[in-house]
Amino acid sequence: MKLNIALLAGDGIGPEVIDQAVKVSDAVAAKFGHEISWTPALTGAAAIDAVGEPYPDETHEICMAADAVLFGAIGLPRFDNDPSAKVRPEQGLLKMRKALGLFANVRPTFTFPSLIDKSPLKRERIEGTDLVFLRELTGGIYFGKRGREDNDNTAYDTCTYTRAEVERLARKGFDMALQRSKKLCCVDKANVLETSRLWRETVQRLEKEYPEVEVSYELVDAVAMRLVQWPNSYDVLITENLFGDILTDEASVISGSMGLMPSASLGEKTSLFEPIHGSYPQAAGKDIANPLATVLSAAMMFETAFGLQDEADAIRAVVNRSLAEGVVTEDLAEGGKAYKTSEVGDWLAKNI
Ligand SMILES: NC(=O)C1=CN([C@@H]2O[C@H](COP(=O)(O)OP(=O)(O)OC[C@H]3O[C@@H](n4cnc5c(N)ncnc54)[C@H](O)[C@@H]3O)[C@@H](O)[C@H]2O)C=CC1
Ligand SMILES: CC(C)CC(=O)C(=O)O
Numbered sequence: 001m002k003l004n005i006a007l008l009a010g011d012g013i014g015p016e017v018i019d020q021a022v023k024v025s026d027a028v029a030a031k032f033g034h035e036i037s038w039t040p041a042l043t044g045a046a047a048i049d050a051v052g053e054p055y056p057d058e059t060h061e062i063c064m065a066a067d068a069v070l071f072g073a074i075g076l077p078r079f080d081n082d083p084s085a086k087v088r089p090e091q092g093l094l095k096m097r098k099a100l101g102l103f104a105n106v107r108p109t110f111t112f113p114s115l116i117d118k119s120p121l122k123r124e125r126i127e128g129t130d131l132v133f134l135r136e137l138t139g140g141i142y143f144g145k146r147g148r149e150d151n152d153n154t155a156y157d158t159c160t161y162t163r164a165e166v167e168r169l170a171r172k173g174f175d176m177a178l179q180r181s182k183k184l185c186c187v188d189k190a191n192v193l194e195t196s197r198l199w200r201e202t203v204q205r206l207e208k209e210y211p212e213v214e215v216s217y218e219l220v221d222a223v224a225m226r227l228v229q230w231p232n233s234y235d236v237l238i239t240e241n242l243f244g245d246i247l248t249d250e251a252s253v254i255s256g257s258m259g260l261m262p263s264a265s266l267g268e269k270t271s272l273f274e275p276i277h278g279s280y281p282q283a284a285g286k287d288i289a290n291p292l293a294t295v296l297s298a299a300m301m302f303e304t305a306f307g308l309q310d311e312a313d314a315i316r317a318v319v320n321r322s323l324a325e326g327v328v329t330e331d332l333a334e335g336g337k338a339y340k341t342s343e344v345g346d347w348l349a350k351n352i
């Protein structure tokens with residue numbers, strides 16, 4: 001099979017972790033007789049520096065022409081530390097998600113048997129955790145009207161959701177629940193927010209179409225607590241953009257490192273695969289970041305974008321072996337040998 005993949009490395013550790021995902025993908029492709037054609041494209045601060053905008057038209061065209069997109073991360077301190085910057089890397093990420101129609105971000109949270117004792121949470125709480133967030137990705141407060149008024153002394157961001165936006169995400173959640181343990185949790189703040197009440201009402205209406213699915217409705221603040229207290233009690237969780245962004249970073253603690261959790265951003269036209277972490281600028285250029293979140297995002301790409309299950313399983317199997325054998329970056333080394341980002345990638349590619 002010929003696989004045409006757009007490659008958006010981005011900023012900070014983005015290029016380093018993407019390099020490892022490319023090595024591993026090429027190795028799995030060679031093993032199973034596929035040919036990958038990678039088309040690199042600019043995004044984030046790298047694109048601002050090169051052409052003045054964070055998601056150039058040319059990058060969009062490359063993404064639309066590809067069968068799938070593999071994305072690293074964007075963002076740099078020189079923008080984070082300058083609140084007055086008008087053009088920002090994150091605008092490129094949001095523009096890209098909107099332009100590609102990537103409304104559903106699938107963020108699984110799971111544990112690795114060899115890492116259970118590396119999590120700051122107790123073994124008996126986290127063992128067997130296997131849950132998945134479906135985060136709405138192209139609506140809500142990240143895309144609402146924002147601005148300043150009152151002589152620059154007041155700022156506002158608005159959160160808007162349409163019933164259609166909620167429904168398409170929720171349907172994906174119900175469908176996913178049917179494939180899994182038939183449990184769905186709608187995470188909102190319906191005791192306060194009107195948008196959350198629209199979410200709840202829309203999901204309640206859909207319940208009739210999915211009588212086999214047991215739905216619970218929980219407030220986001222309580223979920224933030226229960227997620228680390230009893231992660232095993234959750235299976236599929238659906239939620240809006242902001243809540244999903246925050247809760248999934250929190251959930252990464254269950255697995256043992258932010259550098260482990262992958263995601264798939266799905267839409268009608270195309271799909272994009274990206275680690276849940278950001279550009280971790282403190283580690284940029286040091287060859288120390290954990291590449292596994294990006295490598296596992298590539299596994300999701302083989303599975304979801306190309307229907308290549310054996311290839312995805314092969315990547316997951318070699319990742320599990322690397323962890324069991326202690327071939328890990330410094331975030332997981334705990335005083336033992338810390339491998340470089342590139343060494344982990346080489347090991348995975350060699351052992352697949
Ligand atoms: N999807 C994206 O491109 C995202 C971009 N960002 C941007 O990234 C920049 C940094 O943001 P932060 O809040 O520091 O989030 P971050 O996710 O980049 O880093 C937070 C912490 O997570 C850990 N971490 C993250 N990735 C890791 C990896 N691969 N290996 C080992 N440890 C890892 C590190 O301890 C790090 O200090 C900002 O400019 C932000 O806007 C933030 C989140 C997502
Ligand atoms: C710019 C942010 C919306 C990126 C982020 O934190 C994420 O998608 O997880």
Ligand SMILES: [Mg+2]
Pocket residue numbers: 245246249276
């Ligand atoms: Mg985030």
